[in-house]
Amino acid sequence: MENTLRQKAKELLEKGEVKVVIGYGWNKQKTHTTPVFITKPGDAGKLVFNPLCVNNLSLYLTKKFSDIKALGKPAIVAKGCDIKTIAVLISESQIKREDIVIIGMTCNGVVYKQELWKGELKPEIMPTKCHNCDVRNPLADFVIGEKIDFKAPDEPTGMVFDKIKGLDKSSNTERWDFWFEHFSRCTKCYACRQICPLCYCERCIAEKNMPQWIETSAHQRGNIAWNLKRAMDLAGRCTFCGECERACPANIPLNLVNQKLALVVKDAFGHKAGYDEKVHPPMIVFNMEDEEDFIK
């Protein structure tokens, strides 16, 4: 699989079809994978693909990475779940389909955190998204890897959804206490925002200070305002790549809030984010035929 990937990357670079291949490589100790940007065909051998490839590299296709953009047309090594984010980026006019080459990797799942890897991919070290994955055989310009026979469960299952069910059963006060406690650990490092491919605003509301919509202090008010604001912005857009929760140094269970909102949007609008690059997420469209009249 890796050899085919390297061969394809080399070929694309040699033919000049792309100028950079955004993929995964090893860190020096070969304990973790890390994003790599291959610009020379001779470096294609640095590309790897394995269950440690957790990052959603579609982040690097967004406009804020101007120095990556300056390299020229990119090819991106993407798992099925990463391609969902690319679809949202296309639907929101952040990238054009023809401007990128997608090298889709068939995938049996990744680890929740790379530190959990002990040489074998066991279900208990996989994130909830992998247990519900319906894109193990991705749609892409090139698909690399053997076809995978896996049927996603009809109803979302796994730790994240179990916890959401538990929270749904609890009282408002209990839920408030739960989030109050978790958000109190927030340090406002904004790793959640920075790792999120869909947090592409040129100027985040957290950085607007005339007026100051969201207090920058890491006190309860500031932390709750920030985390709730970000959750609302992702409603109907989040594709459950899980990167925000993985990146959070304070282990705030951000998947719970984002997936709860995804379920709400699915119930209310029948929309699931990341399946069609031609469909706009429901929260960002204005429709004259809208059944609700409060909006007109």
Added chain:
Amino acid sequence: MSNKLLKKENLGKLIDALTSEGSIFVAPKMDAQQVVYAPVINAEEIVFDYIVPVNSFKKFLFPQTEPIAEFNINKEGVVLKGIEIEPKEIIIFGSRPCDAICCSSLRSVFNWDFKDEFYNRREDKAIVITVACTKADDSCFCTTVNLTPDSPNGSDILLRETTDGDYAVETITDKGKKFVERFANIFSLNSQVPSHKPIADVKPIAGIDVKKVKEYLKDTQHYENPLWAELARKCIGCGACTFACPTCHCFDIVDEGSAYQGKRIKNWDACQFEFFTLHTSGHNPRDTQYKRWRNRFMCKFNFYPNKFSSRGCVGCGRCIRVCPVRLDITEVMEKVSNQP
């Protein structure tokens, strides 16, 4: 070397004695499935099997969010009132040598041109009790930056684990000595020389020469080397590394409240944030992420050690562990060491 012993079973007594006097006892404890420095009220909360806590203890000396003044605007004009703090005594138990040394780094920056009384008063009331490392992971690199897993610098008291599971006590500063005297009933006299657990074997990273890194960075010709873009292209611009770092100290001043009254607050800031250097004119001298990352690296190995005698990087490895894209500072140090 003193001949005092701190028995693990006496930690509870020590915590009780201190907390009953109103002191704060900070130690490594589990919070949200990870070990962090946090206040504890009994010994059962303390985690003993850890490498370094995910956060540093700087937040107890330099809080992430701290009001420094209050203001009121009335008919007569603006009434500004500075906030005076009177911190409680704080004991940092279970510090690591790499963390302990951060106090001198923070003290130099907070006393360089302006004496920051918020920091000074807090640090004056802090007692750092370090436990020498018997374990390390592959992100630890203290020996590469010329520290050791049992270096005493910055600690008031240095503890070494004994094979019996207790601690051999070495007092480093006067503050530490007085602390041990004050709790003479808890720090027991040891009749025999205890056998210590072996100190962690942290090998310096062979390809890194910190002096060479510093020399390379000093030469301004290297500032625009394409190397920086290549090495730091993957940086996503979050503040995880700077907030986890025991020596990063940048802050931002904000006003919170209504138009008529409120507080002036000092908040942690990070040079990795896009708007950190944004000028009012709209110009941003560090307009891409790799330039921000280069700045942090320059700060650690050039600006800081040139300006102060204390350290910019202590080799704790937190920035490596916490980085969502695994940008490993030691890989950059190695590349820079090998530049012609």
